[in-house]
Amino acid sequence: MSQPPTDSVPDRRCQILDAALVCFAKRGFHQTSMHDISAEAGISVGLIYRYFENKEAVISAMADRHKREISEVLQRAKHARTLLESLEILFTAHCCEEESPVVSAFVVDLYSEASRNPQVADLVRDVLETAMAGVTELISKAPEAQNTARGLSPIELAELIFAVARGMLMLDVLRPVEMTATERRERQLQVARRLWSCLFKPEAELAYA
């Protein structure tokens, strides 16, 4: 091949996936037609089939991309200076980067798909286990968690944290459309902080909180 070589093919794939994310979030996997995606991407239907075997493959690729994005979030959380800051990053990952309700709706759909597509389920499980392991380690090493963890082990704490994060993400899809990304972010932060204070705040401070 003799194009501006290295990024032309990946660009097309990426362009298609970008369009697919918008469509999937707006209409869901199975209500999105290949025509919807091609229109959103500004290309023809046929071209999608040059880069993806079929619609399933587009969904799988989206799930893969989600995996990569989650591990980036995890990296950022690992490099935060405090445990609270890590939690804040984990809880707001989905309402700052892109336009607002897109990501949440996509992730809820992904779980919904996972419940009946074993391949997607494996992938989501894998993402979750990696992220859980990362956060468990984060907690093990955090000085804040040493003497204030309410008698729970790091892994138990991580499980609670992820449950709350998933639950808040689910709530996010119910938010009225008027709510801005910033307002949403603020709500997520509130809950993250409350959870932090429940799990990690020194007991001495609890009475005045």
Place this chain on the structure above:
Amino acid sequence: MSQPPTDSVPDRRCQILDAALVCFAKRGFHQTSMHDISAEAGISVGLIYRYFENKEAVISAMADRHKREISEVLQRAKHARTLLESLEILFTAHCCEEESPVVSAFVVDLYSEASRNPQVADLVRDVLETAMAGVTELISKAPEAQNTARGLSPIELAELIFAVARGMLMLDVLRPVEMTATERRERQLQVARRLWSCLFKPEAELAYA
């Protein structure tokens, strides 16, 4: 048909909704055809249209039914003798009554549908607000929560509890099929108890937990 005749109309509706729940949980709203539902119910396609205007109406009726089921769960939770028991009821509602992963998958799908169908979103919001109000009141009146609430208000505690419950429900759809309803129930209970001990256990006991 050979049933008691007087309630034949409600029976048919109910029969159709029962079948729809099974299909929706197995395949999702939009991958379930009207033929799937009619086959599961053991009736003809056309008959569904005698009792429901269209497929959307079936989905709406399912959401309505979900609303009623949630308020029953809430009633049971209200009549529990301890706050911990209430939490246990709220957390295991979906893995005891019917065969296991059916309800969880349906609820995740319901949220997914809510993200793009304002009518469903309103209904789910309404369910959630009612339930939140109920649990908030529950906490306000519970003696356990009087001096041990980690500085959080009843409504803030309720929000955390519901986030965890939703998050665990989401996790439930990832469980491998081999896992039995009892095992699932046990996992949910563990988390409910951990959350309870974080939020409500007297601080004096925390060190030894």
Place this chain on the structure above:
DNA sequence: TGACAATGAATGAACGTTCATTCATTGTGG
């Protein structure tokens, strides 16, 4: 350099299938 051959990205009409919905027909209890 210029003429021509080869490439393969891109198109979109067409195909076979599936689906929600309709309705003419049949069965049934009173």
Place this chain on the structure above:
DNA sequence: CCACAATGAATGAACGTTCATTCATTGTCA
């Protein structure tokens, strides 16, 4: 016999996928 429950073949729209075709770009040889 009538009113109504129930059927399922028929309909047409929408879908995922295919493929013959176009055409800008690149490679080649005189």
